[in-house]
Amino acid sequence: MKRRPEPEPMDTQVQAEAHAEAEADFTESSELFLRLLIEQNPGPLKGARALVLGCGPAAIVTQFLRRFPEATCDALDGSQSMLDIAQTALAPEPELASRARLICDKLPSPRLETRAYDLILSNNLLHHLHDPQVLWRSLPALGRPGALVLIMDLMRPSSSTSAAALVERYAGGASPVLRQDFHHSLFAAFEPAEVEGQLCEVGLQRALSVQVVSDRHLAVLGRLP
Ligand SMILES: C[S@@+](CC[C@H](N)C(=O)[O-])C[C@H]1O[C@@H](n2cnc3c(N)ncnc32)[C@H](O)[C@@H]1O
Numbered sequence: 001m002k003r004r005p006e007p008e009p010m011d012t013q014v015q016a017e018a019h020a021e022a023e024a025d026f027t028e029s030s031e032l033f034l035r036l037l038i039e040q041n042p043g044p045l046k047g048a049r050a051l052v053l054g055c056g057p058a059a060i061v062t063q064f065l066r067r068f069p070e071a072t073c074d075a076l077d078g079s080q081s082m083l084d085i086a087q088t089a090l091a092p093e094p095e096l097a098s099r100a101r102l103i104c105d106k107l108p109s110p111r112l113e114t115r116a117y118d119l120i121l122s123n124n125l126l127h128h129l130h131d132p133q134v135l136w137r138s139l140p141a142l143g144r145p146g147a148l149v150l151i152m153d154l155m156r157p158s159s160s161t162s163a164a165a166l167v168e169r170y171a172g173g174a175s176p177v178l179r180q181d182f183h184h185s186l187f188a189a190f191e192p193a194e195v196e197g198q199l200c201e202v203g204l205q206r207a208l209s210v211q212v213v214s215d216r217h218l219a220v221l222g223r224l225p
Pocket of ligand 1: 053054055056057058059060076077078079082105106107108122123124125128129
């Protein structure tokens, strides 16, 4: 099935709110993300600096900071509407909020420190990017040598029938905006072989591996050289 890219930052308030309201539907994906991270044995991460790219309403940021109380986290998103929701989500937990820095900018961002991060994390950003190299080139530019990388995203299904079945299974009861977003996202996602090709282009194919981690997700895991 041919890829159909979608708009990059989720700029409209309606999209941002629909995404945030559906937090419950995304819990499974955030939990899978955290489980994959823990399986990498990152240790206690005392004093570690994490970077979350395309953080959206901050589900991954919140879970990461709760699980690793000695780490801090910079979180980048190109949509101010999303970051407003993220700020509201963090507000009831001031200790977490004190360890998070929300940055409104699009990748590649000159506002991020270079070669500074011990972990680079991202969930569901890759399929938004018209040029995926924007993400892959950012990894060695922003991460320290040896930084842990976990990039998870949707995987493009083989046919429109499979895409419709996934929307029915995982967003059957969701709002029309969210069902449509999920459908578009599946068409905009990459296949594992395409991601492997993208990693080859930046010479990261040995350091990072592409794994199929659910019926609709792939993950790119490893450590920077
Ligand atoms: C599908 S949402 C995922 C949000 C969050 N990571 C999650 O899993 O719930 C994708 C996010 O990436 C952001 N985004 C898209 N393109 C971007 C870019 N080039 N730079 C920064 N953020 C971007 C969008 O604004 C949106 O908040």
